[in-house]
Amino acid sequence: MKQSHLFTKTRKETPADEQAKNAQLLIRAGFIHKEMAGAYDLLPLGLQVVEKIKGIVREEMNKLGAQEMIMTSLQRKETWMETDRWDDEKVDVWFKSQLHAGGEVGFGWSHEEPITNMMKNHLASFRDLPVYTYQFQVKMRNELRAKSGLLRGREFIMKDMYSYTMSAEAHDAFYKSTMDAYTRVYNRLGLGEDTFITYAEGGAFTDNYSHEFQTICEAGEDVVYINREKGIALNEEVVNDEMLEKMNVTMDELEKHTTAEVGNIFSFGTEKTEKMGLSVANEAGEETYVHLGSYGIGITRVMAVIAENMSDDNGLIWPESIAPFRVHLISMSSDDEAQELYEQLQSSGIEVLYDDRDARAGEKFNDADLIGIPWRVVISSRSLENGGVEVKRRDSQESEVISIEELLNKLS
Amino acid sequence: MKQSHLFTKTRKETPADEQAKNAQLLIRAGFIHKEMAGAYDLLPLGLQVVEKIKGIVREEMNKLGAQEMIMTSLQRKETWMETDRWDDEKVDVWFKSQLHAGGEVGFGWSHEEPITNMMKNHLASFRDLPVYTYQFQVKMRNELRAKSGLLRGREFIMKDMYSYTMSAEAHDAFYKSTMDAYTRVYNRLGLGEDTFITYAEGGAFTDNYSHEFQTICEAGEDVVYINREKGIALNEEVVNDEMLEKMNVTMDELEKHTTAEVGNIFSFGTEKTEKMGLSVANEAGEETYVHLGSYGIGITRVMAVIAENMSDDNGLIWPESIAPFRVHLISMSSDDEAQELYEQLQSSGIEVLYDDRDARAGEKFNDADLIGIPWRVVISSRSLENGGVEVKRRDSQESEVISIEELLNKLS
Numbered sequence: 064m065k066q067s068h069l070f071t072k073t074r075k076e077t078p079a080d081e082q083a084k085n086a087q088l089l090i091r092a093g094f095i096h097k098e099m100a101g102a103y104d105l106l107p108l109g110l111q112v113v114e115k116i117k118g119i120v121r122e123e124m125n126k127l128g129a130q131e132m133i134m135t136s137l138q139r140k141e142t143w144m145e146t147d148r149w150d151d152e153k154v155d156v157w158f159k160s161q162l163h164a165g166g167e168v169g170f171g172w173s174h175e176e177p178i179t180n181m182m183k184n185h186l187a188s189f190r191d192l193p194v195y196t197y198q199f200q201v202k203m204r205n206e207l208r209a210k211s212g213l214l215r216g217r218e219f220i221m222k223d224m225y226s227y228t229m230s231a232e233a234h235d236a237f238y239k240s241t242m243d244a245y246t247r248v249y250n251r252l253g254l255g256e257d258t259f260i261t262y263a264e265g266g267a268f269t270d271n272y273s274h275e276f277q278t279i280c281e282a283g284e285d286v287v288y289i290n291r292e293k294g295i296a297l298n299e300e301v302v303n304d305e306m307l308e309k310m311n312v313t314m315d316e317l318e319k320h321t322t323a324e325v326g327n328i329f330s331f332g333t334e335k336t337e338k339m340g341l342s343v344a345n346e347a348g349e350e351t352y353v354h355l356g357s358y359g360i361g362i363t364r365v366m367a368v369i370a371e372n373m374s375d376d377n378g379l380i381w382p383e384s385i386a387p388f389r390v391h392l393i394s395m396s397s398d399d400e401a402q403e404l405y406e407q408l409q410s411s412g413i414e415v416l417y418d419d420r421d422a423r424a425g426e427k428f429n430d431a432d433l434i435g436i437p438w439r440v441v442i443s444s445r446s447l448e449n450g451g452v453e454v455k456r457r458d459s460q461e462s463e464v465i466s467i468e469e470l471l472n473k474l475s
Numbered sequence: 476m477k478q479s480h481l482f483t484k485t486r487k488e489t490p491a492d493e494q495a496k497n498a499q500l501l502i503r504a505g506f507i508h509k510e511m512a513g514a515y516d517l518l519p520l521g522l523q524v525v526e527k528i529k530g531i532v533r534e535e536m537n538k539l540g541a542q543e544m545i546m547t548s549l550q551r552k553e554t555w556m557e558t559d560r561w562d563d564e565k566v567d568v569w570f571k572s573q574l575h576a577g578g579e580v581g582f583g584w585s586h587e588e589p590i591t592n593m594m595k596n597h598l599a600s601f602r603d604l605p606v607y608t609y610q611f612q613v614k615m616r617n618e619l620r621a622k623s624g625l626l627r628g629r630e631f632i633m634k635d636m637y638s639y640t641m642s643a644e645a646h647d648a649f650y651k652s653t654m655d656a657y658t659r660v661y662n663r664l665g666l667g668e669d670t671f672i673t674y675a676e677g678g679a680f681t682d683n684y685s686h687e688f689q690t691i692c693e694a695g696e697d698v699v700y701i702n703r704e705k706g707i708a709l710n711e712e713v714v715n716d717e718m719l720e721k722m723n724v725t726m727d728e729l730e731k732h733t734t735a736e737v738g739n740i741f742s743f744g745t746e747k748t749e750k751m752g753l754s755v756a757n758e759a760g761e762e763t764y765v766h767l768g769s770y771g772i773g774i775t776r777v778m779a780v781i782a783e784n785m786s787d788d789n790g791l792i793w794p795e796s797i798a799p800f801r802v803h804l805i806s807m808s809s810d811d812e813a814q815e816l817y818e819q820l821q822s823s824g825i826e827v828l829y830d831d832r833d834a835r836a837g838e839k840f841n842d843a844d845l846i847g848i849p850w851r852v853v854i855s856s857r858s859l860e861n862g863g864v865e866v867k868r869r870d871s872q873e874s875e876v877i878s879i880e881e882l883l884n885k886l887s
Contacts, residue, residue, distance in 0.1 A: 070597055096596065107544050128480070132517060133516065170572070194482040205574065217549060218549045
């Protein structure tokens with residue numbers, strides 16, 4: 064894409080109403096626009112990052128055999144009454160509205176209840192199980208405080224997956240496969256080294272259990288105690304003498320870190336399906352309640368954590384897997400050669416943002432640093448005299464002049 | 476995909492609470508689930524159709540040079556006050572809710588105001604124009620009556636595009652290009668022959684003008700008078716002696732049709748940008764209000780119109796361009812050969828739903844008719860004896876036995 068054509072403009076000044084680094088950088092670089100605290104538009108660059116994160120998550124969920132679908136935001140009161148989660152005293156993040164036709168509707172902050180209700184139409188026998196399904200859905204949460212940019216939103220994109228299995232054993236096997244899939248997701252997003260699976264509740268496979276995926280992040284809201292060597296990570300809430308003994312670790316061996324929760328997985332056993340009446344006939348023909356699991360990844364939150372952790376004073380530093388473009392091509396009064404290289408890169412299947420603007424070098428370089436595309440390629444009469452183009456990775460201080468052939472090899 | 480793995484089940488009986496044919500068929504075939512009147516989940520088959528419709532629309536909008544983004548559903552009162560469209564007396568389809576943090580929010584039923592507001596951060600000079608941008612967004616409308624299935628939803632997916640241009644001339648040129656792009660979209664969706672551009676208001680390019688794309692559809696809510704030969708289509712509301720004279724047509728030459736609006740395009744001139752204060756410096760350095768156009772296509776509504784118009788007593792009949800799969804492969808006790816053909820088709824890049832279920836032939840055929848995939852391919856010991864597979868198109872009564880090689884040729 065030509066940068067002259069991109070409608071978003073970068074800005075030097077930090078938005079006055081924004082304390083969070085993730086939102087400050089993403090706004091300044093033109094990835095998002097703030098509608099209100101906790102609600103951000105995804106502008107073209109931001110949408111591309113989000114679609115790439117979704118693409119990685121989708122691939123890994125599909126590998127688990129999960130089927131993609133999408134539920135409504137509008138929610139029926141009756142469905143949520145069945146598990147006693149309609150009342151604002153029970154769930155304090157509901158957005159609710161009156162229907163002009165009469166009655167009340169809610170806006171989905173989670174989808175365990177409606178999806179379980181929907182499944183009653185499709186599951187009748189043990190032969191219909193297991194079922195794994197997921198969606199990328201815009202969740203609405205009426206948060207009292209929304210001050211961490213995209214880390215805690217009132218409106219945000221979440222991947223939520225649900226498993227319906229016949230037995231606790233089948234559930235546990237899928238739950239563990241999902242843990243592995245999540246680990247692959249965070250590795251592919253470049254967050255692998257700083258992301259830990261924590262024991263959120265109990266820490267053992269009891270009937271109801273859950274785990275969180277926590278990424279070390281200064282702007283996060285959680286505290287996790289970590290021992291990298293032993294592979295132990297414990298949420299602050301579950302750290303006590305009993306747990307330390309069980310994990311065979313002492314307090315001295317644990318490092319305290321501020322973290323952001325980037326994923327969570329829950330086992331509900333048959334608690335919800337009993338309340339909602341989702342049962343199937345087992346092999347003996349007896350009605351049996353189905354085991355439910357739920358598995359979330361905050362897609363826009365992941366973008367925020369990456370913006371927090373992979374950035375410097377000059378701007379964003381996207382990992383290649385989710386960068387809006389791979390190459391930022393900058394022309395310095397060599398527009399014909401730049402145009403030719405732009406077409407060459409694109410025909411090699413390489414995504415390029417081509418800065419064809421009539422602007423000063425300093426402005427172009429500052430924008431490139433702020434936007435944070437992994438490879439900066441400058442083409443100028445000087446670079447051409449020296450045999451090619453000047454290449455610099457965003458995460459490095461070093462640049463080198465290489466031939467266009469070498470560049471294409473490097474990128475392929 | 477193997478049908479044994481698809482979690483949705485078809486059903487014979489028509490849902491008792493659903494009058495609209497589109498919703499009846501889509502529910503029975505397992506494409507959607509009704510959460511409440513006007514709000515439907517997209518189950519895996521339904522999501523695939525919607526994604527394919529979006530794919531076609533995306534291609535055509537990108538060809539116009541438009542950039543994809545996505546706005547929030549949550550809306551600020553202040554933004555809509557500027558054009559006096561916050562008040563329920565002025566706009567009667569708002570869903571609104573109270574923020575726990577204080578104040579009121581709305582849920583987007585349209586996005587002209589917030590996108591124009593956002594553009595103030597990015598447009599400063601005539602050099603920044605034109606800008607064309609679009610989104611696929613879930614709109615929320617608090618409809619008093621929602622009784623036509625996916626034709627009139629409380630929650631539905633819309634493609635809305637916006638153009639910001641310097642002059643009326645530049646606006647008109649883009650407006651006409653969009654008309655052509657829309658015509659290509661409806662042709663590709665298989666609706667071309669029954670879709671007409673109507674003069675919705677005035678019928679001439681005055682300052683504010685609009686056109687609708689209306690598709691002949693019994694379940695529609697509009698009435699359009701059409702003369703195919705002269706290429707004239709007039710919404711009922713604008714038919715009067717003056718208009719007939721202007722169009723050089725008499726009432727006798729017009730056929731009355733019930734139609735569904737599948738797209739609409741509006742020219743706002745500078746009306747909204749004046750109210751909201753979106754101006755840029757022109758070449759002389761003078762602040763000039765920007766010309767705004769808005770261009771909608773109801774994505775889920777298009778799916779509903781296709782379900783209404785392309786179906787028979789046995790079920791849906793998807794056009795190839797948006798069918799959830801191209802081939803419905805049915806094994807009749809020839810599972811090894813079917814599995815081999817399934818893999819062969821997939822490795823040729825052909826999307827296949829493979830009915831590998833242990834079910835009666837009648838059930839498999841009925842399901843295939845109901846789901847409506849374009850090509851039905853039956854593999855059985857009899858078809859293999861006769862030299863291959865039995866092929867039938869969903870929109871034809873004729874079947875033929877052809878070799879697997881011929882099948883692959885036909886589909887490639």
